[in-house]
Amino acid sequence: MSTATLPPFAGFGLGLRVPHYQDVLETRQPLDFVEVISENFMVDGGRPLHVLEQVRSLYPLALHGVSMNIGAVDGLDMDYLRQLRRLADRFDPLWVSDHVCWTGVDGIQTHDLLPLPYNEEALDVASRNVMVAQDVLGRPLVLENPSTYIEFPAAMTEAAFLAALCERTGCYLLLDVNNIVVSATNHARRLDEWLDQIPLERVRQIHLAGHSQGRDLLVDTHDAPVPASVWDLYARFTARLGPVATMIERDDHIPPFQELLDELGQARAIAATSVAAAA
Amino acid sequence: MNLAGMQRQLLGALLEYAPEASVASAGLRVYANNVRGQLVEALRETYERTERWFGVERFTAYANAYIEEHPSGDWSLNRYGADFPAFLAGELPPSDPGDEIAWLDGALRDAFYGADLTPVALHDVTVTDWDRAVFRFIPSLRVRSMRSNAPALWAAMNAGSAPPEAVVLPEPVAVRVWRADLTPRFTSMAPWEAACLVSAMSGATFGALCMQLAAIEPEIDVTMRAGQLLRAWFDNGLLSDIADVSDGREPVLTR
Numbered sequence: 001m002s003t004a005t006l007p008p009f010a011g012f013g014l015g016l017r018v019p020h021y022q023d024v025l026e027t028r029q030p031l032d033f034v035e036v037i038s039e040n041f042m043v044d045g046g047r048p049l050h051v052l053e054q055v056r057s058l059y060p061l062a063l064h065g066v067s068m069n070i071g072a073v074d075g076l077d078m079d080y081l082r083q084l085r086r087l088a089d090r091f092d093p094l095w096v097s098d099h100v101c102w103t104g105v106d107g108i109q110t111h112d113l114l115p116l117p118y119n120e121e122a123l124d125v126a127s128r129n130v131m132v133a134q135d136v137l138g139r140p141l142v143l144e145n146p147s148t149y150i151e152f153p154a155a156m157t158e159a160a161f162l163a164a165l166c167e168r169t170g171c172y173l174l175l176d177v178n179n180i181v182v183s184a185t186n187h188a189r190r191l192d193e194w195l196d197q198i199p200l201e202r203v204r205q206i207h208l209a210g211h212s213q214g215r216d217l218l219v220d221t222h223d224a225p226v227p228a229s230v231w232d233l234y235a236r237f238t239a240r241l242g243p244v245a246t247m248i249e250r251d252d253h254i255p256p257f258q259e260l261l262d263e264l265g266q267a268r269a270i271a272a273t274s275v276a277a278a279a
Numbered sequence: 280m281n282l283a284g285m286q287r288q289l290l291g292a293l294l295e296y297a298p299e300a301s302v303a304s305a306g307l308r309v310y311a312n313n314v315r316g317q318l319v320e321a322l323r324e325t326y327e328r329t330e331r332w333f334g335v336e337r338f339t340a341y342a343n344a345y346i347e348e349h350p351s352g353d354w355s356l357n358r359y360g361a362d363f364p365a366f367l368a369g370e371l372p373p374s375d376p377g378d379e380i381a382w383l384d385g386a387l388r389d390a391f392y393g394a395d396l397t398p399v400a401l402h403d404v405t406v407t408d409w410d411r412a413v414f415r416f417i418p419s420l421r422v423r424s425m426r427s428n429a430p431a432l433w434a435a436m437n438a439g440s441a442p443p444e445a446v447v448l449p450e451p452v453a454v455r456v457w458r459a460d461l462t463p464r465f466t467s468m469a470p471w472e473a474a475c476l477v478s479a480m481s482g483a484t485f486g487a488l489c490m491q492l493a494a495i496e497p498e499i500d501v502t503m504r505a506g507q508l509l510r511a512w513f514d515n516g517l518l519s520d521i522a523d524v525s526d527g528r529e530p531v532l533t534r
Contacts, residue, residue, distance in 0.1 A: 039355060044418075045395035047461040067354040073283040080354050105286040109351040110293060111317040111359075112310060114286075121282050149306035152285065186306070216305035 004140045006172050006204055009033070009094050010243035012264050012271075013062070015207075015250065016055065023257035025054055030261065033094060035247055038065040041091075042083045056091050062205065062245075063093040064174075067109070070129050070143065071102030071116045081136040088137060094245075095204060097142035097174045098133075100126065100162060117152035118161040123168070130169040142204050144174040147182040147211075147220030158183065159197035166202040173198065176207035176249075177237065178230045182218045191233055195240065205245040208234060208267060223252035226263060231270055238271045239278040246271060294350060318346045321356040322363060325388045329367075329381040331436040341367060357392060361385065376427035376445050383433045383465060386421040386456040390463035393419035398516035401509070406521060410486035414479045414512070415520035419458040422468075422476055424451040430467055453477075459516050466515075471495045475508055484524045 011032025016024060024034065034055060041048050055061065067080060088096050101113040116122040134141055143165065145158060156164070162173060180194050208231075210224030226234075226248065238244065248263050280288070289310075296311035322342045323330055330338040345366050351359050364385055368378035396417050406412050428446050435442040453473030456465040468476065474495060475488045483491070485505070492504045512518050 039357075042355070043357065043392040046390075046392050046458065048392070049395075050461055069354070071282075071286075073286060077354055102286055103354075104351075105283070105290055107352050108290060108294075109354055110290065110310075110314045111321075111351060111356055112313045114289065114310065117282065117285060125282055149309040150289075150304070151306075214305070214309065217309060219309055 004134070004170065006095055006140050006142070008204065009060075009245050011060075011245055012268055013059075013245065013247045014260055014264060015064070015247060017250070017254050019254045020257045020260075021051055021055075024059065025051075028058060029257075031059055031264075033060040033062055033245065033247075035062040035064050035249075038063045038084055038087060038096070038098075039067050042080075042087055052091060061091055061093045062247075063088060063091070063096045064144075065096070065098040066113065067103055067111070068098040068129075068133060069103040070098060070100060070126050070133070071114075071122060072129060073102075073105060073125055076129050076132055078136070081133055085137050088139065095142045095172070096137055096139060097144055097205065099144045099146045100165065101146045113146040115146065115148040115150055115152065116161075118154040118156050118158055119152075120155060123161060123164055126165055127168040130165065130171050134169065134171065140171055141169075142172040142174045144176050144207065145179050145183070147176075147179040147186075147218075149186055149217055149219075151187045157189070157193050157197060159194045163197055163199045163202075166199050171202075172204045173202045174205040174207060175203055175237065176209065177234045178207065178209040178211055178222070178226070178249075179220055181227075181229050181233060182211050182220045186217045191236075194233075195236060200241050203237075203241055203244060205247065206234065206237065206241075207247055207249045208263075209249045209251075221252060222249055225259075226266070231266070234267070235270050235274040239274040242275055242278075243271070315343070315346065317356065318351060318359060319343065321359045322346075325357075325360055326363060326381050326384045328433050328436045329377060329384050332377055332380050332432065332442070341370065344370075357388075373426065374445070374447055376425075376429040376432060379423075379425050379427050379429035380433050380436075382423055383429060383454070383456065386423070387463040387465065389421070390419035390456055390458040393417075393458055396519050399513075399518050399520055401513040404521060408523070410484060411524045412485040412521050413482055413524045414485075414518055415522060416480055416517055417457060417519050419456070419463070420480070420517055421456045422453060422473065422480065423456075424453050424473075425467075426451050430454055430465060433465075455517075457515065457517055464515075471504060472508060472511065476512075482524075 013031050013033035013035060016034040016036050041052050099113045102116060103114060104110050130141055165171060184191050208226045209222045210226055212219045212221040246267050248260050250260060292307055293311050293314050319342045345363055364378050364381035367381050371377050398417055426447055428448060432442045432445060453468045454465055455468055471492055475491055478491055479488060489501050489505050493501045
């Protein structure tokens with residue numbers, strides 16, 4: 001297990017997307033941090049890195065990846081990790097995060113967050129990969145629960161799997177509350193599993209987002225305002241976690257910047273109320 | 280089944296998924312649509328003007344056909360579809376400039392993400408032996424010969440105006456793409472500039488370029504043409520360095 005620690009950081013931020021670059025650069029917005037998709041900046045040069053330099057000069061930054069492939073049976077892509085390390089060294093992020101999933105095998109990439117079976121073999125593979133990633137990156141990883149639409153026969157719950165991964169590797173957690181609601185609904189799981197089994201002391205960040213009702217399943221579209229079911233679970237988590245870095249993540253149907261700030265204001269109010277009530 | 284077997288089985292199901300004939304589970308349908316959708320969207324983002332040229336329906340059909348033959352092997356979606364223009368060239372008749380519009384889209388995208396490098400400025404260099412001088416170009420520079428008026432079509436669609444009629448040119452025209460500061464650019468070149476640029480990118484000395492100019496246009500003053508050539512390359516920021524032909528590491532300039 002890695003002995004590196006990640007100091008807690010509490011605040012409210014947004015996932016920064018291209019339509020809002022101007023909003024965050026022209027005016028110092030009431031944001032405690034912004035999060036960007038790492039891969040969008042793992043490029044040789046040009047405007048994206050130039051913009052990120054400007055953003056970083058104004059706001060604390062979190063790097064959030066989608067391609068690490070932490071469940072890869074054939075090991076991690078070392079070129080990817082080295083490029084991510086260079087990005088992290090250059091921009092000094094609060095933390096580097098990715099997902100507990102697999103994205104490809106045998107050299108083929110799906111560019112999607114595919115589900116792992118929550119069993120000992122997958123835990124071994126993911127743990128080995130997390131340790132390699134943390135070694136190359138020189139910092140602990142923060143890992144997020146994905147939305148899932150297929151469930152495999154499992155020896156443990158997803159929350160217990162994440163807890164074991166933290167225990168074995170020293171990694172931290174990014175709880176996507178929307179993804180919990182989506183996965184729990186799709187697989188008829190109890191939300192209390194999450195509240196009871198997640199190691200709260202390892203949680204460093206929360207994502208809030210919206211989803212869509214598909215024909216048979218809830219689909220994690222991240223293209224809608226945060227719904228009541230996600231706000232409710234967020235309140236329950238913050239009552240137990242206390243102040244925690246919280247972020248609105250919108251990936252599609254990007255609204256005007258002020259709408260996201262208003263939604264973030266709602267997160268601030270809910271967290272303040274639930275933390276105060278729990279005190 | 281072990282983890283590797285499970286992953287290979289699911290990957291196979293995702294790659295073979297056919298929405299019109301599928302009896303897949305609801306979950307598999309979501310993942311399959313995500314996987315295909317990500318790749319189509321990556322092509323759409325890179326080949327934005329190509330999509331305008333074809334229209335959404337035709338572009339999507341080409342994108343899907345390309346994806347069927349080209350699964351992604353790279354963690355970077357930015358790099359997916361690098362040979363989409365070549366794929367289109369194999370699908371289209373020569374009268375359709377879609378592949379050349381796509382080449383422009385792709386080259387401009389590459390330039391957008393290309394390595395940062397400050398070009399050398401004319402006033403910063405003193406070359407001691409021009410005859411032996413060879414040129415190093417910025418990494419974003421790309422050159423291609425076009426059979427059509429794709430540059431004019433691309434520019435019109437980029438500006439949101441109606442594109443002119445597509446035509447096959449009497450003679451091919453060379454185009455260069457590069458990045459000036461942070462902005463990707465392209466321009467068509469006169470035959471003499473195109474010929475010299477291709478030679479210079481292959482390592483020809485300035486002396487050899489002058490001889491090439493004299494051969495292309497015997498009636499034109501070589502000194503004047505050579506001056507135009509250098510001014511265009513310096514003014515557009517195409518040059519990263521000038522070196523001596525005998526040893527690339529030995530500079531023949533001072534800054």
